[in-house]
Amino acid sequence: AYLDSHVQPLSCVKDATLYHFRRFTRGVYCIKATTTKSLAKLFYQFLDCCPVLDEGLEPRFNLYAWYKASTHEYRAMVVLRTELRSHHFYSTGPDHLTIGPGAAEMAGVFVAPCEEDFVKATVPQLTEMLQEVSVSAEDEAMIDSRLTRTQPTIEVGIVSAPQIEFEIISDGAGPQRVSVEDGRINYNGTLFDELYFDSVTPSTLFAEPSFIIREVTIGIDFHWQRRQDQKFAGSLKFIAEGDNVVAINRIGLEDYLLSVISSEMRAGAPLELLKAHAVISRSWALARMEDRRKVCGGIPGQAGNDGKGGGNDGRGAGNDGACHLPHLNYDVCADDHCQRYQGLTVAVGENVRRAIDQTWGRVLRYGGSLCDTRYSKCCGGLTEIFSTCWEDRDYPYLQSVPCPYCDCHDRALLSTVLNDYDLETADFHDWEQRYGRQELSALVLDRTGVDYGTIESLEPVERGPSGRIKYLRINGSRQSGVIGKELAIRRALSSSHLKSSNFQVSTEGDTFILKGKGWGHGVGLCQIGAAVMASEGKGYIEILQHYYQGANVEQQQ
Template structure:
């Protein structure tokens, strides 16, 4: 297998996209010089200058050095740090029509892509062990998704990503939405911000020294998920996404002392766990370690391991109505129906004065209860200021961790590296039973 080229969706379904070429590119064999340009959606096609295209491909002369800039790229889509910035990318640039807009797609070599992902997902000044571990899992996850997509494309029908009845809405969100490229550039897949983020020689070294290396389990490339902070316990894959068992993605304590994790599927145990602060790799306030994992906009979040969010009755009812499209009336109670191995809620009953419904899985819960996303679904709720009709005046959420909790905990892995674990030991901790294999 040779190093593959991949296609990354950067700006999705926009009415207009402004961009600049830093070096000459080719369009249908004709050279397009460096400069400022734009494309727009017009008559169901792509308008460039005075010409209309069904698809427009700008090919670089030198794939590893030629670059372009996309203006106003949205990062942190639907998260609390959402913003726009101009970003520079290596490789080719393709514009396609999606819906009623134009989508910009970057064709880039896998290893160039990884160098950017490592610098986008965390600080480029992180420790070597952490960078190498992340290079292996980012490469593995991408190749696993591409192979999964090919297999799904050969099937008569894909697995459904939602189960809806009159009483229950269960949804999980993965990358199946991306039919015209391999992955997107945001947290929905992996953060990829081109060469906008300053990289370092150490990042380049980490990618080069793990070149082609992936994690495998029983001959198949592992679906190596990751996130910011597990909150002390990792989650089981099928509690978050499709009902497929991955033995290397099961819940465990984020520790190295063989402590048995409490049964956090039990409500009483989960309540005690989330309201306490048990020892774990990711239970740290070490600023130097956190800087390795968290870019500037990530550090706008003050607490990761344990956090609190307070809503008034009117605020929570409005958010749930706005995010779900369902008018529950006043919110009477939020009841965990099912918890996963990390204490994350998999199914939650929302009981209101007008309606009640069970929702899941974890991201659907996080999206429904916040105008962006709750940090995780590992939370407990205290109803306060309850009136004579049993209606709470406010709700206090106490939660654990940041993210879905499946696979590698970035803050925990950074602390493991700080304690002297090498990248192979970090991978063995978060993906037990997996092995490293060279694919190219």
């Protein structure tokens, strides 16, 4: 009768609707469907939103299903449970009752095999019995929220190349190819302005893979550059940009974060660290989406693949109203220039799912505005301020704060934070780089394009509060010059990227010795420091408020 009344559904798929039944114990849900397939589909979607207890494989529940011939409908009721039995069953005292509760009781029919139980059982006792085995009010609220919450769609530029090979997983057509011809997309000999392969992404759950892109290069120009096939969830769009075709992944923001966090850190990382990371990555991505929506027309700012050794560079973060978007045709790119995104190629662990789920939609704000949530691998003891690395401005929440945490040699903890190829760079807190004079001169010429002649000395002109060099004077036999800021210095002094610009220079004969601290720009959250804080039991909000002073975690509207 309840299902025949006009109640508000909680969720639906094609041909099936889900309701929360609130007239019995907690955690009772009903599904109405016109096909068994749609009933099963919605049922499994629903189960994904239910709590799994005690490391079990699936949620605990009683299930009742029937076919209603008069309306040609399949119907099901699911009663979620925590315990198998209430304390009454085990009690040896006067409140003992040899009553399940099993499937019959959870449907409201109490079976009392012993007559004495039938005589003495009271309504409060039976009510208590149901209460004890039903899911908690918090779990119930969580299920309802998972079923009804939504996520904005983000557009991610995955790869740009003259030709791209891909495969749509569900269509069975096998590997396909697109290329550019006359500024349009050539797909099987037909030219398109834009090519779109849609995929229905459920808003309540994490999406399954829907397509594959062949041979994507990741970590462009970094010491760990490599190529691999990559799997993605969400929809796929191709557009032409000059002589290249660009593959764009349209995907829910939370699904995007699932992959980003998994790429950035191991699933075994402390949960509170993963949650802190989910909030900063979400804030960062939303800021890029807002920027793109705000700005338009005009020519985007120079993009360039001038990433950095770990951590986001947060380019295009300038909210100065001008058209400085690093990417015009999508919100973010998939490389370290924005946030490393490898779709579902990366293994997604349970802890990462939990971290996104528990912080769903939460962002970091300062005075109502989204924070510029920069982060890097290891600050080296003190975090850096914005103006040492980028434009001449600073933010109240990006102060230089002491970080007594990141001088960490616990390989077990580090291996949960860094991916394999990042572990190859294990000397991150204190490092040393040596160059012969001729080697350094040739390197700087190659990296900067400026001929200083034979380099005589390197002189730090100005440092930021963490010790990172902001401007560096290069004195050579032909000329002298000043380079900066932080990233330019790191690029000039290494064939890939120097770990940081926080170093002291000395010489031994014709050898230059750079003794450095830290890895990355050091602004905002220090990932290794945050990992240590989390392993010491600190919560994600406390971690975030340490590195972003005065900022608050808020629910995105």
